[in-house]
Amino acid sequence: MIPRVKICCISSIEEARIAIEAGASAIGLVGQMPSGPGVISDELIFQIAKTVPPPIGTFLLTSETSVKEIIKHHQRTLTNTIQLVDALTTGTYSELQNALPGIKLVQVIHVLDERSVDEAIEISEHVHAILLDSGNPNLQVKELGGTGRIHNWKLSRKIRDSISIPVFLAGGLKAENIRQALEEVQPFGIDLCSGVRTNGKLDRGKLDRFMLEVLK
DSSP, X not given: OOOEEEEOOOOSHHHHHHHHHTTOSEEEEEOOOSSOSOBXXXXXXXXXXXXXXXXXXXXXXXXXXXXXXXXXXXXXXXXXXXXXXXXXXXXXXXXXXXXXXXXXXXXXXXXXSHHHHHHHHHHTTTSSEEEEEOOBTTSSSOBOSOOOOOOOHHHHHHHHHHOSSOEEEESSOOTTTHHHHHHHHOOSEEEESGGGEETTEEOHHHHHHHHHHHHO
16 A cells, blocks of 8 residues: 655645645644744645645644644634644543544654553544654653654554554655655655755655655
């Protein structure tokens, strides 16, 4: 099965168009974060998302951790998917789903150690997909994505084999390592930002090379 490709850190309507033309199944639109690249305004997220044709996924990356604030964030952007980059602290996934019927929920698990496996298994009962990334929410300034680092793919594979919902793999992926990542983890989808950028801008040449490796 050819994995779905999500291109994250999309910063303009033009970048969204380039990603989709290259074969992306989804784009990531980054809301306010404590650290990391790609942050754009909620107004721009809304403007980009409304230009994207179905069935392309438009993922709002939100660092909000309360259901109430996540709902408000989504209402400002109107994407078809919410990517929660941090753990819920107030409210439940059920409350979020009931408030936003039809909106897909993707929970990011930052793969640090064996506890990440247990966390993924538990949360997989309540969301539509899990995205495995290389941040560290335990730092004083939280890393919630966009690190460009690879994590332990053996743990990612363990998670993928332990849950029944789709798994996206993120973290340091690029044309040079994507075949190995796909073979080791066998994810449903892959997600990348820096691996297809030059000086922060989406690079069509890097993107095309990456997609060629994915399609091999």
